[in-house]
Structures are given as C-alpha cells and as structure tokens.
Amino acid sequence: MNLNLLLSIACITGVTTLASAQPGRWQQKVDYEMEIDFDVSIHRFTGTQKLIYKNNSPDTLHKVFYHLYFNAFQPGSMMDVRSENIQDPDRRVRQRIARLKDSEAGYLQPLSLKQNGKTVQYDVNGTILEVLLNKPVLPGNEVVLKMQFEGQVPLQIRRSGRDNAEGISYSMAQWYPKLCEYDYEGWHANPYIGREFYGTWGDFDVKISIDPTFVVAATGYCQNPNEVGYGYEDEGVEVTHQLNKKLTWHFNAPNVHDFVWAADPDYTHLKKEGPNGIILHFFYQPDSITEKTWPLLPDITANALEFMNEHFGTYPYNKYSVIQAGDGGMEYPMATLINGRSSMEGLVSVTIHEFFHSWYQMVLGSNESLYAWMDEGFTSYASAYTMKYIRDSKNDPLQRLYNNYYLMAKSGNEEPLSSHADHFNTNRAYGIATYSKGAVTLGQLEYIMGKEVFDRAFRRYYNTWKFKHPNPTDFKRIMEKESGLELDWYFLDWVGTTRTIDYGIRSVISKGDKTMVTIERTGQMPMPVEVIVEYNNGDIEKYYLPLRIMRGEKPDDGVIPRIVLPDWPWTYPTYTFAIQAAAETIKRIEIDPSKRMADLNQSDNIFIIDQIMHATFD
C-alpha cells in the first residue's frame, strides 16, 4: 500500500501515456495554461488561456466546444427556466437566478480566440461556446488554442459564486472556459442546467493575481509557497507582502480534468500529513462554530484516508484540500468545497463523501451526466463503509440507502438509473436513483458475487480504469472477470429499467422426513436466492439457488454450511426444493437475512415453525 512520493508522481505522469495507448479505447488530452487577473472591487476577472489539445481520436475534428458555466447564472438561462418549471426545485436555486441584477449575475465570455495564432470564428449559445476551426485537427495531431476572456462572478447560487451563505468571498468552481469532452460517443457539449460534469484529462498551470489580503485555496500544488505565505510557506520562512500590490498565486495540477479555487481574507489554513506522505489541507473561516469543529477534522480525515486507501485503492495525488466554500459539498480534483458550519458529524460525513469523489469521478472520470450513479452511488457506498469504520458502528452501513430506494420504488415515481442526470422529471427521483439506488447496485453485487470477491473486483475496477473514462459496461466487465459470472441480466434490468425484485416463500410442506419448500418470484427482475434454514437444535443451513443465466455460482463464504441447489431458469415463476429434515425439526426459514437483495416486499420472506404446523400438510 505504501507508495512513496516519487512513485506516485511517476504513476500520475505515466498513466496518460498508458491510457491513450490502450488498445480499443483512446482518450483526448488537453493541457491548460491560464493567467487570471482578478478585481475584487467589481467581482470580475480577465484571463488568458492557452490550450494544447491533442486529438487522440481516429476522427478529424472540424469544431471544438467549450463550457462557459457562469452564463447559467443569468435570468432566462436554461438553469433558471428549469428551476422555475421543475416540480421540486433545488431550494438553493428556486427563482434566485431570475432575480439577479446585472451586477449580481454571472458571465463568462471570450474576447478573442486564436487557433495556432490565427483568429477563429465562434458562437456563444448560453453556457456553450462553439468554435469552427480554421483548419481541422487530424487524428493524432495537436492544436494550440489561445483565448482572452473575461468573467463576472455571480452571487452564490449553486456551487460557485461570491459571498456564499457562510460569508466566504469567492467559490470559484466551473469558472473558466473549459473544453468539452470528445470521446468514442462523440462531443458532450452539455448545457449547464443543474448538475454533473465530464472533462478531458490534462495538466493545469494556473496563475491567479488577486488583492494581497486574500488567501487562495486551490486544486494542485502551490508553485510559489514562500512568495504567497499564508500557511503554504516552508517552515521557518518569513514572507512579507507588499499590501498595495496584487499577489500572484501559482498552482500546478498534473493529470486532472478540472480546476477549482476559493478565496477569502479570513481563511485559517491547517495542514496534516496523512498516509503515504499526503498533505491534507483545511481552509476555514474561524467563528464560534467552526473553531470547535474544524481543528478536529485533520486527524479524522487522515484516519479515514488509511481505511479508504486500504479498501478502495490508493489516493494517487500528494495533496488534498478541504475548503469551506460553495453551498453544501461539491467535489473537484484534489479539493472539495463544503459548508463549514454544520455539526461535527455533518462536517465529517460531507468531507468523507466529497473526498471519495477523488476515487469515483476525479480519478475514475466517468461521464457523470450519463452515468451519475457511477459517481454518486459508488461514492455513497464507499462513504457508508468508511463512516461505519470511523464511528465504530455495528449497524448495516447500507440500510438507509436501501430504505430510500424502497420508498422511491414504491412511490411509482422512480426513473431508471440510465436517465441523463439533467433529464429526470424530479430532483428527488434523480437524488434517490443516483445516490441510493446507485449504492444498492453495489450492495447487491456483494450478494450476487460474494462480499470478498466484490471487494476485490471493486479495487480492480479502480486500478484498471484510473485516469480513464469508464462506462457501465467497463464496470460490468470487471465484475464479470473477477467473479466468473455473467452479469448482463443484472445491469440491464437494474440500471436500464425500474423493474423490481420480490421473492417470497409460497409454501412449506411436510413430506415425512423431508420438508418441501417452494419459493416464488413475484417481482419482474430475477435474482439468485439464498434461503437460510434454522433448526430447533440451533443448527443453521444455507440453501443457495443460483440463477441459470449467471452461468456460475458465488464462492462459499464458509460461515454457514451451504447446500448448492440446481440453478433456477428465470422464466419459471416458482422453484421447489427439499430440506432433508422433518418439518417438526425446523424453527424458521428465511430468504436472504443479509438484506443485500433489494426485495421490495419482505413480509413473505420468513416462515416460522408455527406457520408450518398450521400449513397444509399433505
């Protein structure tokens, strides 16, 4: 587990080459150089941006697209209109965009754009900039795009903005012209409506000049720590600022797909060395609440990171920053913006959740718009186990997520996990699907494959796909390879539809020295079934009914003696098997006491001896 500093740097820089060289899957690369001049008196900035874009695709590109996210914070934007029309608007947005005055709205616009030194035509459509290239970029070629741009930071509405509810001056997320991703599925010029992101891997070099009273926290490694000070400087170095001159903060972030920063004059900056020499940074504004909670956060986060590395794969960068800013909690490469004035419990759980997005989104860079469950669901799953570890709890960490899913599935308003993140009919259906059902997806894989095999497969997924763009099939294939099972049936129904699972014990019939048990599938979606038989003498046995279309079975965990029954062809609505014992010796029979199978109606999952005695004996 112990990667030293050098090794992990080598790992970060080496991976891009490997990724683009991987047969059958290419990925684009873009390096950013940006210089930002920020005027805190009017909340505006100008910038220069140099992109070196490498077309690793087999296609000739005639156009490129950029995101101009800040244009979403203008009255009449797609984000505004969506918020005013959806039946359950995000309470942080509601009609707040519609009410923004000119000086409070956000914007981001190019002032000039050149391709290899020559001016190109472009068109701004809301949050998307469409560029018609002078010369197409051929497969394997590079293009240099230089832009001058200006922006105005909106009042804090969603994720980014100025003067957030806790008084942080600038939450600078989704703030610069960001190249849209082009992959094997084509361009992803997604308008900014509410959620989910996707980006191209590359190296960022960013210089931010701002009033010298501000402390800046950001993605990446600070390149001039002894110049800026504020807790970045080397030990024992004296830093003196000229208070009348802007201070330039220089950050470098290798192999990331986004860049965030935040700035406030009142930040206190704490540091803690975590496992593998990783430096954890914490930025908060001291007040009567945060002074009691934030100083405890570094030790807890370092302890959590040990567990996270061991169970989910090693965090690959040498730095991570937890920054009080934003409007709740939102993940970015090597950093998170979180609300800081919550309870200790809230602060820890948001920090762990957002930190885990470093695995599920920042390193496994799936297209979140299309596969939000692979980011929020996987993050919720991993966070739940880590919170159980931190709390030293005996409770099932996934129970709450299963319960959320059950409520949604029974409500009739559920929408498939395969829905586009911005296209769900309600925010609630999006939230439960991606966070809760997404986590249940993995909970059920524990049940289908066996927990030990799943844990191994989940780490293999991370190690195989890190610094790439895995999709659901890539994930499914790793699960299949590690378990030896065929799993199409599971992902097709569970991710692509809202079919539900329901099994029950239909009858238990005494046949002399045997007991015949009939299991019924009443849900539309098939699953393997485990039935636990508990005897009056305290013995326990597990009857395992694999599904025929799995083409295999999960390994015996050795905890309870297991009897493997012939597999169940899923079209058969019932399945009858014999327990080699008289009914009178049995105390109870139960389907899946682990509760890992998301059985929507569990009232028919248990049969107890009294019921057997009163059942039809024939």
Ligand SMILES: [Zn+2]
């Ligand atoms: Zn999340």
